Amino acid sequence: MLTLSHVHQLFSVETCQAYIHALRWKDRPLQCPRCQSYDVDPWGTYHYRPGCKRYWCNGCQRTFNDLTDTLLHQSKRSLAYWILATFLLCLSCSSRRIARELGVHGRTSYRWCWWLRNTAVSYETDRQVAGTVEADDLYHTAGQKGQAKQGGTKSLGRRPRRRRKKREPGRGHYDKDRPAIIAWVSRQGTVVLQATKDFTVKTVQKAADLAVQAGSRLYTDSASSYRAVKGYLHEYVNHTKKEYARGEVHENRAECLFSLLKPYLRVFRGLSKINLPGYVGFFQFLRNFRHQNAFEQAELILYAALDPSIARKARKGKFVLYMDHFDLLQTAIN
Numbered sequence: 001m002l003t004l005s006h007v008h009q010l011f012s013v014e015t016c017q018a019y020i021h022a023l024r025w026k027d028r029p030l031q032c033p034r035c036q037s038y039d040v041d042p043w044g045t046y047h048y049r050p051g052c053k054r055y056w057c058n059g060c061q062r063t064f065n066d067l068t069d070t071l072l073h074q075s076k077r078s079l080a081y082w083i084l085a086t087f088l089l090c091l092s093c094s095s096r097r098i099a100r101e102l103g104v105h106g107r108t109s110y111r112w113c114w115w116l117r118n119t120a121v122s123y124e125t126d127r128q129v130a131g132t133v134e135a136d137d138l139y140h141t142a143g144q145k146g147q148a149k150q151g152g153t154k155s156l157g158r159r160p161r162r163r164r165k166k167r168e169p170g171r172g173h174y175d176k177d178r179p180a181i182i183a184w185v186s187r188q189g190t191v192v193l194q195a196t197k198d199f200t201v202k203t204v205q206k207a208a209d210l211a212v213q214a215g216s217r218l219y220t221d222s223a224s225s226y227r228a229v230k231g232y233l234h235e236y237v238n239h240t241k242k243e244y245a246r247g248e249v250h251e252n253r254a255e256c257l258f259s260l261l262k263p264y265l266r267v268f269r270g271l272s273k274i275n276l277p278g279y280v281g282f283f284q285f286l287r288n289f290r291h292q293n294a295f296e297q298a299e300l301i302l303y304a305a306l307d308p309s310i311a312r313k314a315r316k317g318k319f320v321l322y323m324d325h326f327d328l329l330q331t332a333i334n
């Protein structure tokens, strides 16, 4: 009897390669990833990578293949690993879980998870909500997990927290290890989530300008930062007076979104405040494509990962930054 320890051992190498080949050139012209020339000819295959097609570029007199300059380029692992990792990521698995299911080192899966998350966020960079929009804010405890310069144990520069970070009353702040997350939920179904360093009037106005189309109807709670926001038809409910809905005016969808975000983030057993925008951005991707199953979502990510320009930015983490760095981000993308 054949016994296997990992599910991807059942995947056929040829099928995976044919799938990635189809995805790589779907809706994209066959062109050289180095000099963008269309003057290319077939150039055989590799004996050690069956099905991976090779091409000759007459422009730069070099060869390239189906994976050149994509996110999967120069990976020692076969495509079955990548496809399964992307699928598991869309099922909200942690990188440790993915490492175990794949049989790779934890650091490999951590790196892959970041690249794939960044790739997914490329679908969300210009996302805006319109129509009737609900907004709410959340403060997530996030410290400096895994931020040691040389790896290994890091000096904390403070007393250890023992069991966990105790919550202070009131609003959080980046410097107090509790950055804010603002959710903009359209009643048509689209969501935008932003990790911000604080919750001042200036930040909220900037967040709204980026996430919500001008002239939209905005329903929030009575927080003063929302009340100062300009450019929208704004109404709010007053939670301190125990008013949670006044006819059409409520923010229950935004609160519900946070009730889904919290258990999603809990899977990772604490996160670094530096990495928070990445996790939040990926959750936004999952919510906006929630009508598709996990493999269809994974296919979207792989399709983007096979675009050399997106892959280059995803490896550098260009898509996930705090909103305060957004101007920087825009220049990086353009």
Ligand SMILES: [Zn+2]
Pocket (backbone or CB within 6 Å): 032, 033, 034, 035, 036, 037, 057, 058, 059, 060, 061, 062
């Ligand atoms: Zn070329």
